[in-house]
Amino acid sequence: MDERAKKISVSQVSKIFGKNTKKATQLLNEGQSKNEILKQTGATIGVNQANFDVYDSEIFVIMGLSGSGKSTLVRTLNRLIEPTTGDILIDGKNITKMSKDELRETRRKKISMVFQKFALLPHRTILENTEYGLEIQGMAKDHRKQKALDALKLVGLEGYENQYPDQLSGGMQQRVGLARALANDTDILLMDEAFSALDPLIRKDMQDELLDLQSSMAKTIVFITHDLDEALRIGDRIALMKDGVIVQIGTPEEILMNPSNQYVERFVEDVDLSKVLTAQHVMKRAETVQIDKGPRVALQLMKKLGISSIYAVDKKKNIRGIVHASAAKEAVDSRKTIEEILDTNYQTVTEDTVLTDLFDIVSTASIPVAVVNENGRLNGILVRGAVIAALAGNNEAINDFEHDTSTTQDQSNKEVY
Amino acid sequence: MEESFIPKIPVASWIDAFVDWLTVTFAIVFDGITIVLEAIVNGMNTVLMAIPALILIIILALLAWKLASKGIALFTLIGLLLIQNLGYWEGMLQTLSLVLTSVIITVIIGLPIGVWASQKRTVRQIVTPILDFMQTMPAFVYLIPAIFFFSIGVVPGVVASVIFAVPPTIRLTILGIQQVPTDIIEATEAFGSTVKQRLLKVQLPLATPTIMAGINQSIMLSLSMVVIASMVGAPGLGADVYRAVTQIQIGTGFEAGLAIVVMAIILDRLTQNIGKKKN
Numbered sequence: 001m002d003e004r005a006k007k008i009s010v011s012q013v014s015k016i017f018g019k020n021t022k023k024a025t026q027l028l029n030e031g032q033s034k035n036e037i038l039k040q041t042g043a044t045i046g047v048n049q050a051n052f053d054v055y056d057s058e059i060f061v062i063m064g065l066s067g068s069g070k071s072t073l074v075r076t077l078n079r080l081i082e083p084t085t086g087d088i089l090i091d092g093k094n095i096t097k098m099s100k101d102e103l104r105e106t107r108r109k110k111i112s113m114v115f116q117k118f119a120l121l122p123h124r125t126i127l128e129n130t131e132y133g134l135e136i137q138g139m140a141k142d143h144r145k146q147k148a149l150d151a152l153k154l155v156g157l158e159g160y161e162n163q164y165p166d167q168l169s170g171g172m173q174q175r176v177g178l179a180r181a182l183a184n185d186t187d188i189l190l191m192d193e194a195f196s197a198l199d200p201l202i203r204k205d206m207q208d209e210l211l212d213l214q215s216s217m218a219k220t221i222v223f224i225t226h227d228l229d230e231a232l233r234i235g236d237r238i239a240l241m242k243d244g245v246i247v248q249i250g251t252p253e254e255i256l257m258n259p260s261n262q263y264v265e266r267f268v269e270d271v272d273l274s275k276v277l278t279a280q281h282v283m284k285r286a287e288t289v290q291i292d293k294g295p296r297v298a299l300q301l302m303k304k305l306g307i308s309s310i311y312a313v314d315k316k317k318n319i320r321g322i323v324h325a326s327a328a329k330e331a332v333d334s335r336k337t338i339e340e341i342l343d344t345n346y347q348t349v350t351e352d353t354v355l356t357d358l359f360d361i362v363s364t365a366s367i368p369v370a371v372v373n374e375n376g377r378l379n380g381i382l383v384r385g386a387v388i389a390a391l392a393g394n395n396e397a398i399n400d401f402e403h404d405t406s407t408t409q410d411q412s413n414k415e416v417y
Numbered sequence: 418m419e420e421s422f423i424p425k426i427p428v429a430s431w432i433d434a435f436v437d438w439l440t441v442t443f444a445i446v447f448d449g450i451t452i453v454l455e456a457i458v459n460g461m462n463t464v465l466m467a468i469p470a471l472i473l474i475i476i477l478a479l480l481a482w483k484l485a486s487k488g489i490a491l492f493t494l495i496g497l498l499l500i501q502n503l504g505y506w507e508g509m510l511q512t513l514s515l516v517l518t519s520v521i522i523t524v525i526i527g528l529p530i531g532v533w534a535s536q537k538r539t540v541r542q543i544v545t546p547i548l549d550f551m552q553t554m555p556a557f558v559y560l561i562p563a564i565f566f567f568s569i570g571v572v573p574g575v576v577a578s579v580i581f582a583v584p585p586t587i588r589l590t591i592l593g594i595q596q597v598p599t600d601i602i603e604a605t606e607a608f609g610s611t612v613k614q615r616l617l618k619v620q621l622p623l624a625t626p627t628i629m630a631g632i633n634q635s636i637m638l639s640l641s642m643v644v645i646a647s648m649v650g651a652p653g654l655g656a657d658v659y660r661a662v663t664q665i666q667i668g669t670g671f672e673a674g675l676a677i678v679v680m681a682i683i684l685d686r687l688t689q690n691i692g693k694k695k696n
């Protein structure tokens with residue numbers, strides 16, 4: 001991850017609302033709390049000395065309770081809110097030092113934004129709304145129309161060009177908001193609670209769609225939410241805010257497994273593990289037999305392991321089929337090869353399938369379900385008992401994480417048993 | 418007479434001196450304004466008079482149908498026919514010319530001031546108390562300087578009407594622009610709009626219904642000034658009412674008053690719907 005270019009680099013950014021910002025800054029540097037500073041100076045701390053980097057084509061989620069400073073922080077990134085102190089580099093350029101013209105150019109070409117309440121222009125059609133960002137750049141009418149139509153197509157709103165925002169449902173309006181941001185073709189997308197105003201089902205659809213778009217367009221996305229489930233679903237990394245302070249930054253797993261303090265712990269304790277844990281977390285090592293070995297070898301292996309079937313793989317570890325003990329026994333007698341007795345009637349899931357989705361498959365399968373990566377390589381198998389144990393919250397059924405935890409602010413995560 | 422603690426402050430003579438100074442210093446400006454305003458009012462009046470009454474009535478009724486409703490169209494038709502029948506057609510056209518001219522000037526002055534004030538807090542802080550002052554001052558008072566600068570006739574009438582009628586246009590322009598939701602403003606900013614683009618593409622279009630409501634109020638206020646304007650010699654229905662009042666002719670006064678009311682209703686309904694029709 002660290003080899004990727006830093007798209008956004010935030011260092012020591014604070015935002016203080018109110019008059020007495022000098023005194024407040026001083027108190028902030030002395031380490032006083034938000035409440036203490038409010039009492040002494042009347043100034044509100046929006047963001048308190050935030051430091052983080054967002055890498056190219058990453059979805060970086062900022063999460064926190066209401067009033068924790070998420071909106072303020074994301075608005076400092078395109079200077080809708082002027083940070084009181086600190087530096088923000090966008091592609092290496094310090095946006096806090098830009099002139100008005102440079103800033104406008106950056107907003108037009110580099111950063112676009114999607115808003116919680118959609119913020120569409122009610123007097124313009126969907127097409128005109130989507131064109132807005134290009135129109136103000138002076139792009140020729142035909143050209144911008146084509147771009148806007150492409151963007152609308154991406155979000156599945158073909159045919160709605162000539163409607164007005166109030167004729168569309170909330171979910172559709174937010175698609176327009178997204179299309180408007182995409183039409184500008186910026187590398188960076190800021191999304192402030194973009195899906196919070198949508199009902200749960202639509203919201204999930206939109207999350208899926210965002211992930212889809214992300215896999216094809218590779219934008220750098222800063223996504224604000226106060227919903228942990230949403231953060232875990234879409235975030236490559238998550239920053240947790242409290243009272244303007246970023247208390248932890250890490251991958252979803254790191255946040256869940258190693259909450260850096262009580263605040264994070266409280267945040268994650270209610271999380272539904274079945275929606276977070278994936279096949280990768282509960283799979284067992286897959287015992288396999290090479291396809292070019294004889295049935296006798298397969299039989300021997302099964303006997304030794306005490307199992308009644310085994311996956312047959314080729315040199316690249318791609319699954320070719322499953323060998324049942326009974327079929328292997330017959331093959332030994334009738335001198336057949338493994339290839340000839342393969343059962344191809346097996347089920348596979350990908351590593352990132354979440355537990356809730358696994359449960360149905362595993363509970364109806366008569367043979368262990370294969371876990372494969374995107375290339376079809378066998379990575380492990382799912383045993384019904386282990387999946388159920390994990391669902392029941394048994395930590396022993398959950399595999400360890402071999403990911404690095406270096407981005408966690410709190411380094412004391414290596415516990416000694 | 419009550420005794421004052423300090424000698425009377427000579428506000429009246431200060432104002433007199435100031436007005437005298439203005440009249441002399443800006444004589445050319447005032448003459449220029451007089452010529453222009455007179456030309457607009459008279460030109461408008463001449464054009465309106467050139468159209469046969471019946472045709473104009475039908476045009477206005479059709480306009481009412483298009484902008485408002487069938488009912489309003491019918492009312493326009495009957496109301497104008499009545500005015501014509503009672504013999505107030507010419508007076509009505511003179512009044513209409515005066516009111517329309519006032520409103521055009523009101524919009525030309527009020528809209529930019531409103532827009533400016535909506536963008537700048539300091540301007541707003543200066544403009545608002547002036548508007549309060551203008552609206553609480555009795556309308557009669559405006560006549561006196563108006564006569565001074567523009568002598569008598571229709572021009573001081575227009576000027577007094579404009580001063581009296583401009584506040585709602587300014588106020589509602591400010592309000593309309595400020596009412597544009599902050600997230601929409603944020604969005605236009607986030608996409609890199611210039612101030613002009615934000616104003617022309619977002620704020621003004623979204624403020625239009627509110628601004629139109631302000632202009633509508635301005636029209637009503639300037640119509641309510643016609644009787645007062647007639648005191649300085651502005652012709653029209655106002656003059657008819659004024660004459661009837663001074664000569665205590667109740668019947669005539671009622672007829673002329675009725676004509677003004679009919680005009681007021683038609684103008685109100687027509688302009689009320691201009692802003693709304695679009696949305």
Ligand SMILES: Nc1ncnc2c1ncn2[C@@H]1O[C@H](COP(=O)(O)OP(=O)(O)OP(=O)(O)O)[C@@H](O)[C@H]1O
Nearest residue numbers: 017044045046065066067068069070071072073226
């Ligand atoms: N314009 C402002 N003036 C003064 N204080 C402000 C302003 N905007 C935000 N704040 C304060 O800054 C703090 C952070 O607010 P912010 O809107 O960033 O929170 P948030 O995390 O986005 O909350 P929510 O989930 O409710 O949107 C709050 O204490 C808020 O009261």
Ligand SMILES: [Mg+2]
Nearest residue numbers: 070071072193
């Ligand atoms: Mg917020």
